[in-house]
Amino acid sequence: MVEGKxxxxxxxxxxxxxxxxxxxxxxxxxxxICGQHENTLLQKIPExxxxxxxKIRTHGLLKPHLFVSEKGLGMKLPSNKLTVRDIANxxxxxxxxxxxxxxxxxxxxxWTMEDLVNYFETREVGTDKILNQxxxxxxxxxxxxxxRSPSIVRELDWIDNVxxxxxxxxxGLHPKVQYYCLTSTAGCFTDFHVDFGGTSVWYHVLSGxxxxxxxxxxxxxxxxxxxxxxxxxxxxxxxxxxxxxxxxKIDIQAGQTLLIPSGFIHGVYTPVDSIVFGGNFLHSxxxxxxxxxxxxxxxxxxxxxxxxxxxxQLMFYAGSHFLKAMREDYENDDNGFNxxxxxxxxxPHLISxxxxxxxxxxxxxxxGSICHASLHAAKMVGLLKPEFMISELKxxxxxxxxxxxxxxxxxxxxxxxTSQKSKVPKIGLKNPLIKKEIYEQPNYVTxxxxxxLSSKLxxxxxxxxNVKTNRKSHHFEEEEWVPYVSKxxxxxxxxxxxxxxxxxxxxxxxxxxxxxxxxxxxxxxDTVCKKIIVRKRGTCAKTVxxxxxxxxxx
Numbered sequence: 001m002v003e004g005k006x007x008x009x010x011x012x013x014x015x016x017x018x019x020x021x022x023x024x025x026x027x028x029x030x031x032x033i034c035g036q037h038e039n040t041l042l043q044k045i046p047e048x049x050x051x052x053x054x055k056i057r058t059h060g061l062l063k064p065h066l067f068v069s070e071k072g073l074g075m076k077l078p079s080n081k082l083t084v085r086d087i088a089n090x091x092x093x094x095x096x097x098x099x100x101x102x103x104x105x106x107x108x109x110x111w112t113m114e115d116l117v118n119y120f121e122t123r124e125v126g127t128d129k130i131l132n133q134x135x136x137x138x139x140x141x142x143x144x145x146x147x148r149s150p151s152i153v154r155e156l157d158w159i160d161n162v163x164x165x166x167x168x169x170x171x172g173l174h175p176k177v178q179y180y181c182l183t184s185t186a187g188c189f190t191d192f193h194v195d196f197g198g199t200s201v202w203y204h205v206l207s208g209x210x211x212x213x214x215x216x217x218x219x220x221x222x223x224x225x226x227x228x229x230x231x232x233x234x235x236x237x238x239x240x241x242x243x244x245x246x247x248x249k250i251d252i253q254a255g256q257t258l259l260i261p262s263g264f265i266h267g268v269y270t271p272v273d274s275i276v277f278g279g280n281f282l283h284s285x286x287x288x289x290x291x292x293x294x295x296x297x298x299x300x301x302x303x304x305x306x307x308x309x310x311x312x313q314l315m316f317y318a319g320s321h322f323l324k325a326m327r328e329d330y331e332n333d334d335n336g337f338n339x340x341x342x343x344x345x346x347x348p349h350l351i352s353x354x355x356x357x358x359x360x361x362x363x364x365x366x367x368g369s370i371c372h373a374s375l376h377a378a379k380m381v382g383l384l385k386p387e388f389m390i391s392e393l394k395x396x397x398x399x400x401x402x403x404x405x406x407x408x409x410x411x412x413x414x415x416x417x418t419s420q421k422s423k424v425p426k427i428g429l430k431n432p433l434i435k436k437e438i439y440e441q442p443n444y445v446t447x448x449x450x451x452x453l454s455s456k457l458x459x460x461x462x463x464x465x466n467v468k469t470n471r472k473s474h475h476f477e478e479e480e481w482v483p484y485v486s487k488x489x490x491x492x493x494x495x496x497x498x499x500x501x502x503x504x505x506x507x508x509x510x511x512x513x514x515x516x517x518x519x520x521x522x523x524x525x526d527t528v529c530k531k532i533i534v535r536k537r538g539t540c541a542k543t544v545x546x547x548x549x550x551x552x553x554x
Contacts, residue, residue, distance in 0.1 A: 013236045014103055018189050020238050021213060021269050024249055041216065041248040042066060048073030048257075053155050057340040061156075061200065061285050064214055065259040066250065070204070073257060074151030080207050080254060082275060084120045084183050088113035090143045102130040105191050105235075116183065120273075123185065132188040132270070136181045140172065144179060149279050150257065153202050157281040158314055162321045164376070173368050175309045178279040184208075188270040192239040194225065194263060197308025198293030199280035201260040205252050208274025213240060214248040217263030217289060221245065222296065225265050229300045239267070262289040282314060284322075287346030291315075291353050312357050313373035316386065319354050319393055320377035322347055326396040327381075330403060337404065344401065351393050358386045 043065045045051055049072030051065065067073060078086075088095070093114040098107050108131070116133060138144055154160050159175055167173045177199070194217070195201050203210075215221055224242045228234055240247055252258055260266065263286070282290055297307055322343070329337045354374075363369040374386035383389050 012103055014105065014189060014191075017191070017238050018187075018269060020240075021189065021211070021267060041214070041246060042250065044068065047071045048150060048152070051152050051259075053152065056152075056156070056285060057342070060342045061259075061261045061283070064248070064250075064261065064264065066252070067150075067257040067259070070255060070257060074148075074154075075204065075257075076146065076148035077204065077206060077277065078146045082206060084275070085117050087143065087181060087183070087275075088117050090146075091138065091141055093117070095141075097133060098135050100132045100134060100190075102132050102187070102189050107135075120183070120185065125186070130185060130187045132185070132190065133183045134180070134190065136183070137176050137179060138181055139176045139179050143181065147179060147181075147277050149178065150202055150259075153259075153279070153281055156200075156283040156285070158283060158318055158321075159281065162317045163314060164317065164380070167367060175311075175314060177308065178281065180278050180280075182274075182276040182278065184270040184274050184276070186270060186272050188268075190268040192225070192228075192265055192267040194265055194293055194296075195260070195280055196293075196297065196302075196306060197280075197282065197311050198262045198286075198290035199282055199308060200262050200286075201278060201280055202257065203252070203260065203276060203278040204257040205254050206275045206277055207254050208270070208272045208276075209254065210252045210274060210276065211269040211271060212248075212250050212252065212258070213267050214250065214260070215240065215243055215265040216246065217265065218245065221265060222263070222292070226296055226300060239265070262286040263293055280308070282308075282318075284318070284346065285340070285342045287318075287343075288349040291349055310368065310373075312370050313368070315350060315354060315357070316370070316374045316377040317380075319350060319389060320380045322350070323381045323389060323393050323396065326393070326400050330396055330400050337400075339400075344397070344404070347393065347397050351390060351397070354386070354390050354393075358390060 041063055043063050045065055045067050047069050048067050051067070051073075070077070091113055093112065095113045097111050097113060097116060098109050099111050099116065099119075100107050119128075119131060138147075148154075149157075157178065159178060163174050177196075192213075192215070221243060225239070228237060228239050228242060231237065250258075294308070294311055322339070325338045326347075329339055357370065358374055359371060363371055366372055378384065378386045378389040381389060381392070383392065
């Protein structure tokens with residue numbers, strides 16, 4: 001309830017949304033597939049042993065999976081009798097946390113575990129505010145020793161398989177998004193959202209119960225989601241009412257585990273007090289969707305604290321990983337391949353994104369920066385520059401694609417006589433033809449895949465307020481950034497986008513050229529360009545003149 005200036009109380013938009021959520025009320029054109037149509041969107045699995053990496057390599061990870069039992073998942077979990085006070089005893093009562101006010105869907109900061117324990121144990125139902133805690137990441141804490149994610153997640157997770165172990169070991173530098181503890185009281189509601197960076201999610205209900213409404217990430221649904229995020233009346237609009245297609249509503253009981261793939265839009269309601277363990281991960285089987293969601297977050301100005309930390313850096317390390325795998329596959333004489341078709345389909349999107357994110361100089365010696373990560377990733381595969389790694393990725397992808405096609409066409413093997421010549425085409429890596437059209441994907445900074453920014457959406461973006469904080473927050477030293485390289489018209493880029501420290505950011509904006517680094521402002525000569533703004537932070541690595549002569553803009 002919301003109290004007005006005259007003292008009268010009215011039902012808040014969130015309260016209305018919760019009622020609609022619980023009732024399962026949608027527009028007439030939708031299918032609520034919580035019954036007989038369940039299998040179209042949900043894969044229900046009795047035990048985790050049947051979920052293997054080989055099956056994902058063959059079929060991909062395209063629909064949510066509900067594991068009825070934790071048996072066979074390879075998880076490690078504390079007792080289901082665990083309480084919020086037990087968690088505080090493990091982490092320490094002064095451990096800092098953030099909580100979310102359900103009524104306003106905004107985050108409250110500077111809380112501690114002691115405050116959370118007091119809230120859970122002394123709140124009065126119906127009178128106190130409903131608070132939801134969904135952002136407690138506990139990697140490296142004593143609680144981490146009692147929790148381990150499903151084995152299939154650890155096999156897929158790029159943080160475990162792609163991120164350099166040396167960085168993790170020496171200074172603990174890595175994206176800390178793998179282990180979350182969620183503590184929710186009855187009545188908590190998280191509005192509809194997509195998990196940051198297009199990550200997939202594992203979600204185990206230790207005690208209590210959770211209700212999900214899940215919407216598939218079709219191009220049409222994601223476009224509606226983006227418009228809804230930027231709409232002035234977002235708070236009063238129940239998002240499922242905008243969807244014409246199928247919607248999945250599902251209840252997750254204690255002891256069950258849900259696996260949500262990349263890009264799925266979902267809202268969550270908590271009918272009873274609950275404790276949940278879960279985590280986020282990027283993987284190799286839906287690269288396009290992961291990059292697409294990252295760009296959607298950039299366009300809608302999602303605050304950095306609610307985005308996947310070190311996202312671009314992890315993408316460069318993934319590029320290094322794929323180059324190693326493609327080299328092995330190409331040099332392998334038999335017909336077996338390490339990379340699946342799903343991975344091969346995603347690599348061109350990764351190559352296109354890396355080409356736009358690649359830059360040199362600046363803070364290349366600072367671990368955690370994008371310049372350092374791109375250079376480090378290239379050196380891991382024996383190359384001097386990230387540009388060389390990207391070029392090698394293109395060449396090997398083309399050559400390996402041709403090799404796979406030849407292998408699939410080779411149904412019968414006939415040995416030619418000495419007078420015959422083999423008709424099987426030879427494949428050489430020396431100067432292989434690069435199919436440029438494969439890699440000329442949409443700009444991964446300013447527009448979503450297959451669609452440019454509509455004229456209808458652009459005005460909304462300019463008026464958009466801060467995105468509601470109905471997602472996990474985290475704190476990390478390195479701020480995410482995305483370089484602007486698009487020369488297309490009618491595109492939108494957040495003005496908050498910056499280059500890393502000591503690197504000039506030169507971007508075309510409304511037919512002007514603005515050269516920026518974070519900090520103050522200073523106008524330069526109009527003879528250089530119509531409008532140049534220099535924001536200083538320390539000493540720039542190269543002069544504005546050198547940059548404008550073409551050493552930065554190509």
